[in-house]
Amino acid sequence: MPAQRYEFLEWKTAKVGIDYHIAVGKHCYSMPYQLVGQQVEVRVSATTVEILHKNRRVGSHLRSQREGGFTTQTEDMPKSHQRHLEWTPSRIIHWAQQTGPHTGALVERILVAKPHPEMGYRSCLGIMRLGRQYSAERLEAAAAGRSRSMPSHTRA
Numbered sequence: 001m002p003a004q005r006y007e008f009l010e011w012k013t014a015k016v017g018i019d020y021h022i023a024v025g026k027h028c029y030s031m032p033y034q035l036v037g038q039q040v041e042v043r044v045s046a047t048t049v050e051i052l053h054k055n056r057r058v059g060s061h062l063r064s065q066r067e068g069g070f071t072t073q074t075e076d077m078p079k080s081h082q083r084h085l086e087w088t089p090s091r092i093i094h095w096a097q098q099t100g101p102h103t104g105a106l107v108e109r110i111l112v113a114k115p116h117p118e119m120g121y122r123s124c125l126g127i128m129r130l131g132r133q134y135s136a137e138r139l140e141a142a143a144a145g146r147s148r149s150m151p152s153h154t155r156a
Contacts, residue, residue: 010044014051018087019121020076024049026067028122030076031059070119077116089117092124099131100140 014022016035021028024042029049031040035058043050044063051059061071089111097104107124111117131139 007045012042012044013039014042015039017122018125019118020078021070021072021119021122022051024063027064028070029059029061030070030072032076033078072116072119077118087121092121092128096124096128099128099136100143102140102143103127106143 012024014024016022016031016038017028018036019028020033020036021030022040022042024044029051031051035053038053040058041052043052047063049059049061049063050057059073059076061073064071092111093104093108096107107127110120110123110127114120127139127143130142
């Protein structure tokens with residue numbers, strides 16, 4: 001018998017998002033922010049997520065089964081997100097406000113609710129992407145409905 005137990009590994013590729021995270025399953029893991037926009041290889045085991053860029057290991061995380069969650073390592077974060085990334089919270093809010101005031105307010109609330117606004121970029125861009133599929137009026141009405149359904153202490 002082999003000395004070590006067989007470990008099933010899954011390999012995939014991923015693109016590092018503007019929030020310097022990659023999605024593995026339904027969970028997001030941070031990458032060094034310098035890799036934003038780059039393709040990486042991901043080695044997934046039952047317990048770890050390892051990331052390689054150009055055959056060099058650039059990250060490793062304990063695997064999480066928490067859907068919709070983020071695992072972020074402090075050393076992956078830029079010292080100043082605005083200086084290193086073209087997307088800033090104010091730019092995303094301004095872009096959402098072009099759809100309407102309710103959409104702008106919803107996006108702002110998402111960014112404020114995160115420990116680091118950049119962790120909300122993916123959600124905000126997903127909302128704005130809905131503008132390609134639905135009219136601005138429909139998106140604004142949905143954002144207005146969401147505002148009314150939120151408790152008053154969370155409203156902007």
